[in-house]
Amino acid sequence: MSETSPQAGSAPRANALLAAVRRLGTSVLPFVVVILIWQFASLFFPRFLFPSLIDVFWRCIDIFSSGAMFADVLATIFRILAGLAGAFIVGGALALLMVRSRAVDNFLSPILTLFQGIPALSWVVFAIIWFHGVEFRIFFIMVMTTLPAFTFQVLGALRGMSRDLMEMVFSFRPTRLKLFRVMIAPAILPDILTAWKVNLGNASRVVVVAELVGATGGVGYELLQQQQLFDMAGALAWTLQLVFFVLIVQGALTLIENTVFRYRAVSERAI
Amino acid sequence: MRDIVTPGDAAIHLDHVTKVFGKAGSATAYRVVDGLNLDVRPGQMLALLGKTGCGKSTIFNMIAGLTEPTSGTVRVSGRDPFADFDSFRGRIAIVFQNDRLLPWRTAIQNVELGLEMLEVPAAERRATAQLWLTKLGLGGHEHDYPHALSGGMRQRVSIARAFATNANILLCDEPFSALDESTAGKLRAEFTRLVKENGKTAVFITHSISEALEIGDRIVVLKRPAKIAYDVSFDTGTGQEERELIRSRIGDVLAV
Numbered sequence: 168m169s170e171t172s173p174q175a176g177s178a179p180r181a182n183a184l185l186a187a188v189r190r191l192g193t194s195v196l197p198f199v200v201v202i203l204i205w206q207f208a209s210l211f212f213p214r215f216l217f218p219s220l221i222d223v224f225w226r227c228i229d230i231f232s233s234g235a236m237f238a239d240v241l242a243t244i245f246r247i248l249a250g251l252a253g254a255f256i257v258g259g260a261l262a263l264l265m266v267r268s269r270a271v272d273n274f275l276s277p278i279l280t281l282f283q284g285i286p287a288l289s290w291v292v293f294a295i296i297w298f299h300g301v302e303f304r305i306f307f308i309m310v311m312t313t314l315p316a317f318t319f320q321v322l323g324a325l326r327g328m329s330r331d332l333m334e335m336v337f338s339f340r341p342t343r344l345k346l347f348r349v350m351i352a353p354a355i356l357p358d359i360l361t362a363w364k365v366n367l368g369n370a371s372r373v374v375v376v377a378e379l380v381g382a383t384g385g386v387g388y389e390l391l392q393q394q395q396l397f398d399m400a401g402a403l404a405w406t407l408q409l410v411f412f413v414l415i416v417q418g419a420l421t422l423i424e425n426t427v428f429r430y431r432a433v434s435e436r437a438i
Numbered sequence: 439m440r441d442i443v444t445p446g447d448a449a450i451h452l453d454h455v456t457k458v459f460g461k462a463g464s465a466t467a468y469r470v471v472d473g474l475n476l477d478v479r480p481g482q483m484l485a486l487l488g489k490t491g492c493g494k495s496t497i498f499n500m501i502a503g504l505t506e507p508t509s510g511t512v513r514v515s516g517r518d519p520f521a522d523f524d525s526f527r528g529r530i531a532i533v534f535q536n537d538r539l540l541p542w543r544t545a546i547q548n549v550e551l552g553l554e555m556l557e558v559p560a561a562e563r564r565a566t567a568q569l570w571l572t573k574l575g576l577g578g579h580e581h582d583y584p585h586a587l588s589g590g591m592r593q594r595v596s597i598a599r600a601f602a603t604n605a606n607i608l609l610c611d612e613p614f615s616a617l618d619e620s621t622a623g624k625l626r627a628e629f630t631r632l633v634k635e636n637g638k639t640a641v642f643i644t645h646s647i648s649e650a651l652e653i654g655d656r657i658v659v660l661k662r663p664a665k666i667a668y669d670v671s672f673d674t675g676t677g678q679e680e681r682e683l684i685r686s687r688i689g690d691v692l693a694v
Binding site for chain 2: 331332334335336337338339341342345349353428430
């Protein structure tokens with residue numbers, strides 16, 4: 168005869184729940200601390216320096232609920248994504264050319280390194296002098312500031328591909344398209360997703376600078392308005408729009424990573 | 439005991455093949471293969487034996503069409519495997535020293551790889567891959583990723599991948615050297631049975647005399663740079679005493 172304790176099944180469940188709460192607490196705690204410090208400061212400093220986060224929250228709701236203001240957020244998001252996509256396509260093509268030809272690599276590498284040294288603000292100035300259209304100016308700035316990183320990251324991914332695996336796939340005599348589909352794309356995908364994650368943060372900072380100087384709409388433009396009004400709650404609310412966007416896209420990229428890269432072995436011992 | 443194959447009959451024909459790495463004539467030039475002549479008849483299982491660095495893998499790569507000879511002629515089924523690279527799609531299969539499975543593909547997807555290159559319809563591809571995995575004792579592991587399989591299981595998948603395309607020529611580069619002796623022994627026996635059953639022509643690179651005697655029906659021993667030092671053919675009728683003589687002779691050649 169065997170007996171089963173009613174506690175036997177509930178104990179692991181309780182432990183799992185506790186672990187989940189602990190994980191959530193660990194990830195939320197830093198934000199809670201920052202919020203509390205800010206809110207505490209708002210009790211002692213003038214509103215234009217440290218506004219209450221409740222005010223900031225309502226300003227965020229205003230932005231979400233107002234069509235005109237939310238259109239500014241969407242315009243900025245579109246500019247970031249268009250700039251990143253442009254830089255990724257051009258950077259990916261350059262990386263392919265560089266990996267195929269040493270001469271192209273020797274020619275392009277110094278130029279891209281030079282571009283990396285040019286501050287984003289300089290590209291803003293160049294774009295204003297060279298181009299008339301606001302959207303093209305911003306697109307140009309976004310592409311030029313993220314192009315070197317994308318190119319070098321894709322180049323590194325292509326060069327880091329396993330020679331053994333490449334040789335194995337070659338032994339089956341694939342067409343170029345099949346070689347790309349079965350070998351190159353899956354091999355470089357992890358590095359490409361990392362490149363997008365890194366460049367997304369860079370692009371969201373650059374777009375604000377570009378809009379601040381050269382645009383008539385968008386989060387950067389709205390931030391300039393808040394600065395002129397000395398409206399810190401507004402400035403924070405507009406900044407948070409970009410932060411939310413970056414967090415959502417980063418979350419989506421992480422979700423893709425977790426789904427696509429489930430083939431990876433996970434060690435029980437962390438680094 | 440020397441095997442006579444006329445070039446016209448040969449499945450693999452190497453005529454005065456030389457391979458030099460580095461710029462020919464320069465101080466850094468390194469001659470790996472030196473005027474090698476070798477013919478392998480259809481259905482033959484040739485074991486290429488030699489010390490490390492004697493050019494076995496270079497010969498292997500030239501037969502596979504992955505490397506071009508510096509001089510001489512390489513022909514597989516009458517054609518140049520390097521120049522006519524694409525025409526050998528599905529005709530040459532390779533089992534490498536390590537399994538070389540694509541980590542992002544499951545076992546069955548890895549076996550399907552060669553069939554995908556041959557544009558085999560998905561259902562047929564899946565059925566063929568399943569059949570070979572089952573033949574190699576991997577039923578139930580079709581959807582496991584390589585990291586979840588043991589070294590022996592991974593090498594079985596790579597053998598299944600090579601057999602699935604039904605290629606006439608099978609090239610094997612020390613495929614069992616990374617496995618423990620017990621697993622290697624079992625796989626070797628299975629492998630030999632499958633090659634014979636399916637009438638493949640196989641070139642099997644090894645540095646183990648015992649493995650060469652167990653697998654091959656012909657053994658070619660190479661000296662450095664790759665040139666034939668000893669060439670012997672035998673069959674199932676070859677007695678133990680004669681095999682020991684062959685072993686001893688190979689040992690002498692390798693000791694030089």
